[in-house]
Amino acid sequence: MRASMLGVGCVVAVVSVLSAQRAPRVAESGPVRHLVYIATPGDNGTDNQSGIVVLDADKDFSFIKRIPYDLPASKMPGPKVSGITASLPLQMLYVTVDGYMTAFDLATDKIAWTFTGESAPVAHTRGAASGCCERPWTLPDGKTLLVGSSYNGWWYYMDGATGKILDKLPVPEAPVAHNLVVSADGKLGILASMSSPKNGKAGAAIVDVPNRKVLGYMTFSEMVRPLTMTHDARLVYVNVNDLIGFEIGDIKTGKKLKRVELPGGAWKGKGYSHGIGMTPDESEIWIADPVDGVWQVWDNPGDGLNPVYNASKTIKPTQGVAHSWIAMTNDGKLAFLGDSSVVDVKKHKEIAVMKDEFSRPIVHTEKVLYLTFRDGKLIETNNQFAVGDAKAYAARRAAGVD
Numbered sequence: 001m002r003a004s005m006l007g008v009g010c011v012v013a014v015v016s017v018l019s020a021q022r023a024p025r026v027a028e029s030g031p032v033r034h035l036v037y038i039a040t041p042g043d044n045g046t047d048n049q050s051g052i053v054v055l056d057a058d059k060d061f062s063f064i065k066r067i068p069y070d071l072p073a074s075k076m077p078g079p080k081v082s083g084i085t086a087s088l089p090l091q092m093l094y095v096t097v098d099g100y101m102t103a104f105d106l107a108t109d110k111i112a113w114t115f116t117g118e119s120a121p122v123a124h125t126r127g128a129a130s131g132c133c134e135r136p137w138t139l140p141d142g143k144t145l146l147v148g149s150s151y152n153g154w155w156y157y158m159d160g161a162t163g164k165i166l167d168k169l170p171v172p173e174a175p176v177a178h179n180l181v182v183s184a185d186g187k188l189g190i191l192a193s194m195s196s197p198k199n200g201k202a203g204a205a206i207v208d209v210p211n212r213k214v215l216g217y218m219t220f221s222e223m224v225r226p227l228t229m230t231h232d233a234r235l236v237y238v239n240v241n242d243l244i245g246f247e248i249g250d251i252k253t254g255k256k257l258k259r260v261e262l263p264g265g266a267w268k269g270k271g272y273s274h275g276i277g278m279t280p281d282e283s284e285i286w287i288a289d290p291v292d293g294v295w296q297v298w299d300n301p302g303d304g305l306n307p308v309y310n311a312s313k314t315i316k317p318t319q320g321v322a323h324s325w326i327a328m329t330n331d332g333k334l335a336f337l338g339d340s341s342v343v344d345v346k347k348h349k350e351i352a353v354m355k356d357e358f359s360r361p362i363v364h365t366e367k368v369l370y371l372t373f374r375d376g377k378l379i380e381t382n383n384q385f386a387v388g389d390a391k392a393y394a395a396r397r398a399a400g401v402d
Contacts, residue, residue: 020184020330020389021088021142022380030375034058036336037371038354039081039095042323042364049364050077052095052104053356057334057370061342063357067109069102079128082150083135084367086381087160089142094160095367096133098150103163106378113163117150126176127151134177137383139209140186146209148177148191155180155191157212171205173217179226181385182209183233188251190236192224203238206254216254220247226276226325228285231388235304237285239273244289244296246276248305260298263309267291275324277386279345280332281396284313286386288324288338295321295337297348301402313348317341325366328386335386338366 034057040049052067069078079097086093092112093104103112117130124131127150134148138160145158153175157167171177174193182189189209195201202217203224218236225239229251236249244262249255267289275288278300285298285307297313317339325338328345335343340361342352354362372380 020380020382021086021138021140022330032379033373035064035371035373036061036354037084037086037093037369038362038365039084039367040362040364041077041080042366043080047363048077048360049356049362052093053354053362055354061352061354063355065109066357067104070111081367082133083148084369084384085136085138085145086369086371086378087138087142088378088381090160091378092160093369094136094138094145096136096147099128099130099132101133101136101147101158101163103160107376115158115163115165122152124150124152132156135179135384137180137182137189139182140184146180146182146189148180151176151178151194153177155207167212169207169212169214171207171214173202174205175201179224179385181227181229181236181387183229184231184390186210188233190218190227190229190251192227192238194223196223196241197221203240204236204249206251218249218251218254218256220249220256221259225272225274226385228276228278228385228387230278230282230304231390231393237276237278239276239287241272242269244271244273244287244291246273246285246287257305260307262287262289262296273324275321275326275338277326277328277335278388279386280328280330280389280392281401282388282393283396283401284310284345286315286326286335288321288326290321290324293317293320295326295343315343315348315350317343317350319353319361319363323364323366325368325384326386327368327370327382327384329370330380330382330389332389332392334370336365336368336370338364340365 036055038053054064055061083096101115117132121129122131136147147156176194179192189207191205203220204218206215222241227238244267248258271291295315298307319339323338340354
């Protein structure tokens with residue numbers, strides 16, 4: 001089913017020089033630091049930010065530094081950021097924007113390489129003429145990246161050390177690459193597309209990641225927005241246009257199983273959810289509700305097919321719900337929302353607002369990672385999507401929690 005596209009030219013400029021990733025346990029030495037990396041700017045530069053803002057999660061999310069993109073003044077604040085990921089073995093951070101992708105050496109904060117996309121402009125109806133880049137994902141080896149083209153009909157396999165393109169996977173039935181989730185073992189990926197069934201196109205491609213092969217496609221009621229997945233790559237939960245809530249898909253069959261709407265229906269015709277995640281133990285599903293300015297929560301018992309809305313767990317961020325997104329720490333204690341809020345997951349309560357060096361809330365915090373360091377070395381990273389975790393799920397079931 002895969003047709004190689006390596007004949008298309010690419011340009012990588014090199015500067016001299018997992019699912020969640022955790023380093024093997026070694027003898028402990030220096031203290032551990034937990035830092036939050038936020039790639040800016042957001043949509044249309046409306047947050048008045050540029051660069052990567054770094055906050056200290058151990059000290060009330062206080063400002064530490066801003067890593068610049070080394071842009072000339074004429075190009076500030078830079079293109080909208082589309083994604084962020086990191087690599088433990090390579091000790092690198094990757095940021096994708098409309099037009100190119102940049103790798104940063106975490107030891108020096110310097111740019112290691114920049115991938116500027118195709119050597120000639122590509123046909124496109126939105127996104128960048130360079131063909132680069134949407135969401136990135138670090139595969140389990142920590143050295144290979146799966147990266148969306150810029151709203152186009154392929155995905156890149158990339159060498160994380162050099163930015164060299166290893167392969168390109170065409171997805172013609174899901175031709176507007178945008179979001180993705182990959183199973184913890186790196187075997188299965190759901191590559192979502194901003195394409196509509198109204199135009200005869202699928203919402204997502206189901207991919208054999210190691211063999212770089214499309215296994216099939218999934219179609220939901222409308223265009224797929226953010227998504228999340230169970231730890232065993234059995235179910236995918238997606239936001240779609242015109243719905244406060246989510247739809248559930250069976251990954252093995254490629255079929256939509258259920259539509260779950262926010263009770264009441266007062267939201268209909270007023271907006272849709274653009275933000276979804278589950279706690280690592282898969283006991284809760286969180287959904288952005290921009291109509292009511294809150295995050296809604298469903299309890300997720302049993303096999304995950306029958307979520308139950310729980311109004312008592314609703315979260316109302318002080319900064320509202322507009323630039324919706326969610327990521328969680330690997331231990332499931334903290335959630336980072338796209339409108340600058342940090343939430344205590346167990347208490348369903350905002351505990352901090354992420355701010356810059358001028359004490360201004362960082363309006364767009366969609367592209368955020370929670371990174372753990374020891375002796376200046378990255379030893380653990382979450383990912384940009386709040387997905388299920390096998391160990392957390394097993395612990396929950398062992399404890400008899402449904």
